[in-house]
Amino acid sequence: MNDDLDDIFEESEGGTDLTEEEKEGLIPSYISTRGELNQAEQQNIVKGELWAFTKKRNPLDIKFLNDLHKKMYGEVWEWAGSYRKTARNIGIDAYRIPTELKQLVDDTQYQLDHATYPPDELAARFHHRLVFIHPFPNGNGRHSRLATDILLHFMDQERFTWGAGDITRKGDVRSRYIAALQAADNHDYGLLIEFVRSE
Ligand SMILES: Nc1ncnc2c1ncn2[C@@H]1O[C@H](COP(=O)(O)OP(=O)(O)OP(=O)(O)O)[C@@H](O)[C@H]1O
Ligand SMILES: [Mg+2]
Numbered sequence: 001m002n003d004d005l006d007d008i009f010e011e012s013e014g015g016t017d018l019t020e021e022e023k024e025g026l027i028p029s030y031i032s033t034r035g036e037l038n039q040a041e042q043q044n045i046v047k048g049e050l051w052a053f054t055k056k057r058n059p060l061d062i063k064f065l066n067d068l069h070k071k072m073y074g075e076v077w078e079w080a081g082s083y084r085k086t087a088r089n090i091g092i093d094a095y096r097i098p099t100e101l102k103q104l105v106d107d108t109q110y111q112l113d114h115a116t117y118p119p120d121e122l123a124a125r126f127h128h129r130l131v132f133i134h135p136f137p138n139g140n141g142r143h144s145r146l147a148t149d150i151l152l153h154f155m156d157q158e159r160f161t162w163g164a165g166d167i168t169r170k171g172d173v174r175s176r177y178i179a180a181l182q183a184a185d186n187h188d189y190g191l192l193i194e195f196v197r198s199e
Pocket of ligand 1 (some may be wrong): 090095128131132136137138139140141143167168169178181182185
């Protein structure tokens with residue numbers, strides 16, 4: 001696992017024009033730069049969040065996770081809510097996504113029912129495993145962080161702070177987050193559990 005995807009994302013910030021490949025499946029025709037795309041996605045995500053928190057929802061359900069991605073990105077991307085079909089630097093082989101997701105929601109439901117872990121650890125492990133599967137072509141970080149906050153809400157816990165800064169941009173918060181995920185790749189969850197409630 002590495003964060004090459006991150007570097008690609010960071011190199012093409014703000015005013016940079018999107019490539020033809022990056023525009024594949026893009027719905028609003030006015031969008032041509034990275035900045036316009038970020039803004040459109042952010043507006044869509046706000047609506048997705050409002051929908052998600054209108055009531056208590058159990059995110060440990062494959063259909064819910066797909067629907068959530070669609071609610072977050074469906075106004076911007078045609079492929080919102082559909083799994084990727086090709087490999088990424090992060091993530092398992094694409095053909096394994098449905099089975100691994102099923103295993104994840106079943107395992108996490110079991111952990112929840114049997115109080116296997118304290119709530120924060122259960123949620124942090126869920127987050128890491130979901131983003132490790134990397135089900136969608138893009139938007140997995142934001143989707144799996146929101147899904148985790150929904151799980152916390154379902155367990156009557158406060159949402160995570162996720163470092164309380166801008167986790168989507170290069171900087172201290174992002175670096176600590178990625179380092180914590182990499183430790184979790186090696187089954188060490190301590191950094192991630194600490195990070196998710198840090199201020
Ligand atoms: N080593 C790693 N192990 C597991 N997950 C990782 C690792 N490195 C990065 N990630 C995850 O991949 C995400 C990036 O994937 P993707 O581009 O699909 O999501 P995004 O929502 O577009 O990005 P962002 O998180 O910047 O908003 C990161 O946010 C992080 O959650
Ligand atoms: Mg991305």
